[in-house]
Amino acid sequence: MRKEIKKLAMDDNALNSAAELILDSKRNVGFTGAGVSVESGIPPFRGKDGLWNKYDPGILDLSYFYSNPKESWSVIKELFYDFFGSAKPNSAHKVLAEMEQMGLLSSVITQNIDNLHQEAGSKTVYEFHGNSRHLICKECDITYTVTEDLIKELPPRCEKCGSVLKPDFIFFGEMIPEFAYRKSVEEAQQAQVFIVIGTTGEVVPASLIPQMAKENGVMIIEVNPKKSLFTDSFTDIYLQGKASEVMPELMEKIKLKL
Numbered sequence: 668m669r670k671e672i673k674k675l676a677m678d679d680n681a682l683n684s685a686a687e688l689i690l691d692s693k694r695n696v697g698f699t700g701a702g703v704s705v706e707s708g709i710p711p712f713r714g715k716d717g718l719w720n721k722y723d724p725g726i727l728d729l730s731y732f733y734s735n736p737k738e739s740w741s742v743i744k745e746l747f748y749d750f751f752g753s754a755k756p757n758s759a760h761k762v763l764a765e766m767e768q769m770g771l772l773s774s775v776i777t778q779n780i781d782n783l784h785q786e787a788g789s790k791t792v793y794e795f796h797g798n799s800r801h802l803i804c805k806e807c808d809i810t811y812t813v814t815e816d817l818i819k820e821l822p823p824r825c826e827k828c829g830s831v832l833k834p835d836f837i838f839f840g841e842m843i844p845e846f847a848y849r850k851s852v853e854e855a856q857q858a859q860v861f862i863v864i865g866t867t868g869e870v871v872p873a874s875l876i877p878q879m880a881k882e883n884g885v886m887i888i889e890v891n892p893k894k895s896l897f898t899d900s901f902t903d904i905y906l907q908g909k910a911s912e913v914m915p916e917l918m919e920k921i922k923l924k925l
């Protein structure tokens with residue numbers, strides 16, 4: 668019982684400090700990973716219930732994909748379209764969108780390809796690993812919007828040249844989209860506060876962005892039920908908990924101080 672009360676008090680202090688930091692800062696940026704979408708029904712990649720325990724990440728190796736398009740596509744469809752397709756934004760996504768509307772957040776840098784930040788209403792989203800909403804033909808450089816029809820027959824092929832279409836998200840070994848990378852580095856240089864939500868910090872180069880920010884004197888607020896590679900090295904305020912529980916509490920504190 669005492670431990671509970673002590674934890675609640677500590678959380679409350681941490682929440683209040685985080686709210687003050689956000690309100691005093693001229694530029695706040697969100698940085699999200701798979702954890703922010705867990706409560707939307709999308710499992711994380713790593714950890715006990717991680718997708719990579721059930722699926723071989725090799726399906727997202729570019730050369731494997733082009734040499735085994737049918738096999739690779741059947742798993743990709745199951746994982747990133749059937750699964751992701753039914754997910755809806757949760758309160759953590761919605762709080763970030765509301766913060767942007769209130770002028771308290773300049774952008775969200777996300778490692779996620781699930782489009783849930785945009786569906787929650789966020790306008791400025793830098794997709795570090797691309798997005799599953801589009802398929803591209805690398806031969807013709809044509810982009811197709813994903814429809815059920817387009818991915819009914821696998822692998823989906825380009826109408827113009829018949830080549831296999833690839834989801835517009837980053838496969839292992841592929842370059843980070845130039846625009847998202849450049850804007851993320853700019854934010855790491857210009858921000859005063861980063862709100863890092865639901866990432867292990869294990870995947871590079873994405874995890875270098877909060878590090879870069881820290882080196883530029885940016886304050887790091889982290890939301891994660893478990894410690895990440897950032898927590899003991901870069902994080903200034905650690906809000907231990909699930910994103911869809913902590914973010915509404917943080918917003919409440921912010922509104923009380925407005």
Ligand code: APR
Nearest residue numbers: 700701702705711712713778865866867870891893909910
């Ligand atoms: N709320 C907040 N964080 C959570 C929650 C939750 N409800 N549930 C889990 N987490 C945290 C975990 O503690 C972990 O730190 O989310 C993180 C999920 O880890 P990963 O699945 O490894 O996700 P991430 O770090 O974003 O992985 C990055 O790896 O496979 C690639 O491209 C893929 O973008 C992905 C990248």
Ligand code: ZN
Nearest residue numbers: 804807825828
């Ligand atoms: Zn083509």
